[in-house]
Amino acid sequence: MTTDDRFAQDYRDMRVAPELIQRSEVVTGPVSDWATDFSHMEPEYAAGAIEIWDDLRQRCPVAHTDRFGGAWLPTKYEDVAAVAYDTDRFSSRAIIMGNYRPPLDLAPVGDSPPISSDPPFHHDARKLLLPAFTKTAVARQEESTRAFCHALIDGFEGRDVVDAAAEYAQHIPMRVIADMLGFPPEDGPQFTIFVENVLEGVNLPFEERMERTAGLFDYLFAQVRDHEADPREDLTTYLMNVELYGQKLQPLHVAGTMALLLVAGIDTTWSAIGASLWHLAKTPEDRRRLVAEPGLVPTAMEELLRAYAPVTMARLVKEDMEWQGVDMKADDWILLSFPAANRDPEKFDRADEVVIDRQVNRHAAFGLGIHRCVGSHLARMELRVALEVWLQRLPEFSLADPSAVTWSTGQIRGPRELPLRIG
Amino acid sequence: MRVQIDPALCQGHGRCYDLAPDLFGEDEDGYATLTPLTADGAVPAGREDDAQLAADNCPELAIALSGALVGEA
Numbered sequence: 001m002t003t004d005d006r007f008a009q010d011y012r013d014m015r016v017a018p019e020l021i022q023r024s025e026v027v028t029g030p031v032s033d034w035a036t037d038f039s040h041m042e043p044e045y046a047a048g049a050i051e052i053w054d055d056l057r058q059r060c061p062v063a064h065t066d067r068f069g070g071a072w073l074p075t076k077y078e079d080v081a082a083v084a085y086d087t088d089r090f091s092s093r094a095i096i097m098g099n100y101r102p103p104l105d106l107a108p109v110g111d112s113p114p115i116s117s118d119p120p121f122h123h124d125a126r127k128l129l130l131p132a133f134t135k136t137a138v139a140r141q142e143e144s145t146r147a148f149c150h151a152l153i154d155g156f157e158g159r160d161v162v163d164a165a166a167e168y169a170q171h172i173p174m175r176v177i178a179d180m181l182g183f184p185p186e187d188g189p190q191f192t193i194f195v196e197n198v199l200e201g202v203n204l205p206f207e208e209r210m211e212r213t214a215g216l217f218d219y220l221f222a223q224v225r226d227h228e229a230d231p232r233e234d235l236t237t238y239l240m241n242v243e244l245y246g247q248k249l250q251p252l253h254v255a256g257t258m259a260l261l262l263v264a265g266i267d268t269t270w271s272a273i274g275a276s277l278w279h280l281a282k283t284p285e286d287r288r289r290l291v292a293e294p295g296l297v298p299t300a301m302e303e304l305l306r307a308y309a310p311v312t313m314a315r316l317v318k319e320d321m322e323w324q325g326v327d328m329k330a331d332d333w334i335l336l337s338f339p340a341a342n343r344d345p346e347k348f349d350r351a352d353e354v355v356i357d358r359q360v361n362r363h364a365a366f367g368l369g370i371h372r373c374v375g376s377h378l379a380r381m382e383l384r385v386a387l388e389v390w391l392q393r394l395p396e397f398s399l400a401d402p403s404a405v406t407w408s409t410g411q412i413r414g415p416r417e418l419p420l421r422i423g
Numbered sequence: 424m425r426v427q428i429d430p431a432l433c434q435g436h437g438r439c440y441d442l443a444p445d446l447f448g449e450d451e452d453g454y455a456t457l458t459p460l461t462a463d464g465a466v467p468a469g470r471e472d473d474a475q476l477a478a479d480n481c482p483e484l485a486i487a488l489s490g491a492l493v494g495e496a
Binding site for chain 2: 127130131133134135136298302359360361362363364366368369370372376377380
């Protein structure tokens with residue numbers, strides 16, 4: 001029997017050598033024209049993305065920018081879907097659009113499989129995760145999630161105003177995914193930093209971005225070593241032991257998947273819970289209806305996911321080509337905005353309205369095609385429970401100060417400060 | 424009414440088994456399946472609307488319904 005020394009090496013000696021990463025110039029500052037110079041990292045995008053997509057969809061459905069070394073932004077449902085389904089011409093080897101592109105030979109695995117993987121490897125890496133995230137499997141987390149939501153609201157006792165993003169929405173997915181991975185729940189504040197670095201640190205200088213990513217992986221490998229010493233039944237132990245093609249996973253596959261589950265498990269659901277509470281706080285008729293008809297929550301939730309979908313993905317163009325009338329170059333980014341697709345009036349009736357009892361709702365909040373969010377059943381359970389508990393415990397609430405609400409920049413869109421009056 | 428799930432299109436969103444859990448189920452990876460009620464590819468009489476709602480909410484258009492309601496055609 002050989003010893004398993006997969007995790008003995010330092011992350012910095014395993015990762016892609018920094019000199020192999022293709023870099024483009026970091027360009028920041030006000031956008032001159034959203035059709036030709038867009039940036040998802042500017043405050044105007046955080047504040048007004050919905051209006052920006054609506055405007056682009058009418059006059060220039062596939063916007064371009066020279067920032068990030070060249071990128072495209074389709075805004076019509078049909079175009080977003082076409083990119084999502086076309087894994088031959090669009091690669092997932094990087095899915096966070098920024099100024100650094102990993103080398104071609106990182107495909108088909110990518111740095112955080114399976115989200116960063118291309119076929120045929122993608123299917124096999126994804127299959128390892130699916131059983132842990134089925135609707136039946138995630139139902140086992142529901143009771144503890146509900147108890148945790150109640151505990152958060154118990155903590156608001158005596159307060160008139162609370163920050164529903166920072167003090168409620170954020171904590172729920174953080175606790176659930178920490179439990180599933182077997183990480184200490186008290187490490188939550190570190191998770192917030194990791195998530196911000198990965199998703200909002202896109203325009204940081206190269207060395208700083210690399211070092212911050214290394215900090216995340218140092219943490220993940222420390223958790224792996226802790227699980228080596230003290231194995232317990234959780235996703236970390238599972239990933240350390242599971243086999244693919246007759247072998248245990250490469251150490252960067254194990255840690256990359258852990259990074260994916262941690263980062264994608266937190267920011268996305270936090271944003272969906274926050275955006276839903278924001279909508280209900282400013283729309284008393286919808287709030288009252290859901291308080292009166294809790295059975296409508298699952299339907300309403302789908303509409304809130306359509307209208308305020310948190311997640312935009314990215315792809316890299318594989319080869320020079322003409323696509324929808326534009327000339328794409330190899331390694332151009334595609335900012336794949338499922339939220340923009342969800343607002344396309346050609347696909348949805350009353351696309352710009354929130355219709356809380358919308359019955360037919362083929363929205364794309366969890367993506368389309370082979371990369372359908374692996375955690376969608378978990379996210380839906382968390383969002384439903386978070387809303388049910390909030391509406392039951394705090395049926396009367398409103399925006400304490402509409403101008404104090406802030407939204408995140410980057411690919412995950414949701415409120416980051418959300419002061420609500422609850423008393 | 425006949426019902427079919429196209430396994431090449433289904434990605435496991437689960438909208439069908441969320442909306443009509445006795446007509447559609449999930450396999451061990453979360454992909455949609457038929458259930459004892461629909462195993463023969465037929466939607467039970469009176470349940471056509473539920474099957475239709477599930478099909479209308481599939482983001483991947485993976486559920487095909489065909490055939491007239493009993494008493495029509």
